[in-house]
Amino acid sequence: MNDLQETIDLQRSVLQLTPEGHPKYAVALVNLADSLHERFVRRSGVDNLREIIDLRRSALKLTPEGHPKHAVALVNLADSLHERFKRQSGMDDLQETIDLRRSALQLTPEGHPECVVALVDLADSLHERFERQSGIYDLWEIIDLRRSALKLTPEGHPKYAVALVNLADSLHERFKRWGGMEDLQEIIDLRRSALKLTPKWHPKHA
Template sequence: MPLDDNDDCLKALPFYKADGESPNTNMPAPAQVKTPARRHQTPNKRPRRPPRPPTTIVQEPDPHELSDAAYKLLQRYDRLRRPGDLINAIALYRRALQLIPNEHPHKPYWLNNLGHCLYHLFSRSGGAKDIESSVSAFRDAMVLTFDGHPQLPLWLSNLAVSLRARSERFGELSDLESALETNRRAVALTPDDDPELPRRLSNLALSLWDRFNRFGEPNDIESALETHRHAVALTPDGDPELPRRLSNLAISFGTRFEHFGEPSDLESALETDRRAVALTPDGDPKLPLRLSNLAEYLRTRFKRYGERNDLERAIDADQRAVKLTPEGRPHRSDWMNKLGVSFEIRFTHDRTQKNFDE
């Protein structure tokens, strides 16, 4: 069952701008210095020479201007999702970073933003170089940040997100372990009253869930559930992240049920996902996924106990997931296949022509 985690990974990578900067895309114009025109020698009737072109002195760009321009492009990308803005922001941040020494106080901030851009580019294209560069940028930001710096937990959290993405892309165990340990450190350094703590707990829980699925160690799924619960408990009602965190908590309950068969875990998965669906607004792109997961839990309970209402509710949820997913979207065929499974179960159970036709 796919995790409902993409939104949180992206939100774990906020735009960060060093103090004192303001977005500004006005790049300094090259300074031009003109040499005086030479007098033409007319007495000897020699051919006139054309005047020399003006001498141009190229002024080195101000790295702060470059950073401000990149930041404004990032903001526009966040609104409009134009790939060109992302690519240009990456180029500007790279140039700005070349122009400042490692001791510059803004360098970790700009490295963080560069890593953020590269992560987004990887999410769009899947390019191996992009995720490698994202991990490298976040690592460099962390290395340049002293212990006790208020932004260190953010740099760690961002690095963990990119490491987890690289682990999913290439399957390297070292990345999985590094993401887990980096998330743990980020959580440990985050104060209890920090509003980012629920997000970092959620990311830690996802890394624990990943490792459980890799090795099946019971302690990992227990820790994932405990950490998901903590993240949900710290998320206030009305927070737009609450449905997603509930959905991932439900998935962890469902995972433990699949491996150990405890009926209470199936009930917890079902009730938690119901709450996630109820809190998800119509039009939210994650709603079809949450409905499909809900249908899966209901089908599983029908197979276990034979309660007809569970199967009917599963079909309703499957139909809503299909209806809410436009033609051509990548997951629509998955939702349709699952709806077909529900109809097949009902036909097998009832043996009626109506169910067969559906």
């Protein structure tokens, strides 16, 4: 922890000595935010999280749309806001997380390695809102996103079974409300496929 604190102190000094218009100012913001996040993971201090969000918000302003790091800046801020939402349940934080993740997804081509991650992250955040507000349009979008994530996940991928289960769970939410037999059949097929991929010794097999 002493080495990490020394790194934070040095990065804070670098940020203070770097003019806002300097090409490396955004890098200094990100470096300090990343180190503070590492400390946050170890200590879970809300004050750390507040500063991380402020730094990531400032970095995003300096990497506008069209900048090669714009999508990364969107995701970094979304992740930090989501951390705060998990602790404080502020719906404003969740809404901004959704907006940022939607923007990041729109900037991520379908063949990009991060496309599946972007789809899953947005679906998960929408699901958190759905759990609280039961919005029908959220559920429809979650299903579409999880279907797309499954389509882009190869059958031999370690996350393929998870993608099957996630889509099945979302379809089950819709089935519970509207009772569509097509949804029920797809749920059965998806869960059967997931079960075949889950070893008997795996805790999720039962």
